[in-house]
Amino acid sequence: MAAALHPTLLTDLRAGFAGEVLTPGDGEYDQARTVFNAMIDRHPQLIAQCANPADVAAAIAFGREQGLEIAVRAGGHAVSGASVNDGLVIDLRRMNSVVVDPEAGVARVGGGALMSDLDRATQPYGLATTGGRDSSTGVAGLTLGGGSGWLERKWGLACDNLLSVKLVTADGELVAADEDRHPELFWALHGGGGNFGVATELTFELHELPAVTVAMLVWQPEAGPRVMRHFVDFMATAPEEVGGGFVYFTGPPEDFVPAGLVGRLAAAALLTYTGGEAAAREVFRPMLAYGHAGEMIAELPYADFQCMLDDPPGERNYWSAEYLNGFPAEAVDLFCARAADMVVPSASMHAFFPMGGAVARGEDYPVPWRAAPWAVHPFGVWADPADDARGRQWARDVRSDLLPWSIGAVYLNFIGDEGADRVAAGLGTGNARRLAAVKSAYDPENVFHLNHNIVPA
Known part of the structure; x- marks a missing residue:
């Protein structure tokens, strides 16, 4: 363990700090160091709970002067635990404001805001933008990594709706990046992650969305292969207003789940529609007529839907993903067999997502996985450490089974530390030199390396 920081150094840092500076032994320290994945148990020497960009710059300068490794934390959802370390954590959660301009159709979002902060702020105006699939996800981390979510087939990825970013660079400079100012940096922030600085504010384009309609259709697990083949055919021709996924999961104790499936493996189709229930039912007709054992269909505010599937905090996590150029019957059978x-019971989800639509038409950003029509996402969440090896192996085997159909590229937010080759696949080999040049311009000493790292040129 590194030597404790001298009290005088901490006094000097705190003197001009608008937020809070926590060290081991402080009352809020243990809560502040806890991240989403309970497998991660790290003890930072310092947690800088920043209140503004000046705090961020001061924390970066302090960390560099003292030779502390720097992690950046907002939602804390990274499965690898990249947002906490044993050195300095720059904690942005106090910077969670969201300012909506309904006339301009934009939202300015603080770098520490969660998806729930953004969704609840835009909901009163009947507006929304693509977010993640869990309301406790950090907006900045989601977006800088590309940003996949339920609305992507209609309005593109989260980064496709990004209009500007303010961030503090490794040398403490506050930079505003958009299509006209620092355009190369702005391009890199669409998929390049937290490699270039600490994002303190992001501005998004918003879209009219008074409500979304959601259908959860449940089947016995043995019906999975048959239903999934039908789902693949349905989604191949579905309008862009339709999103969702096919999953195996543990049946929850809800009214729409047959009693015999509660606490047991079940198969389900989750359908989303950017519009009202009457129109959704018409579009969903091919799936509604396929003999499901349980159903829930509801028209509800998007912000309410976003928190319906929130994963439980404090449990153990391991995830991975593979992006596919096709999903024939053979792939369906392999996918379904791995559900066993x-x-x-657990909160794990054996998930399959349709892509396409506005995702495939997006800009030429460093998100090469957008070209895939399908994605698989083994998402493991369990409570017992004895299940760690089994959970990891399941996720790896799902990937291995489906490699024959992989496009090679992968969404980096859906994976942990899987090696340099996977990082390159997530950024696109054709983008490597350009991204490295941006990294050299804004973080030449690789201060921000606790991420899917881009090495400076």
């Missing part, structure tokens, strides 16, 4: 290896 899941940890059940």
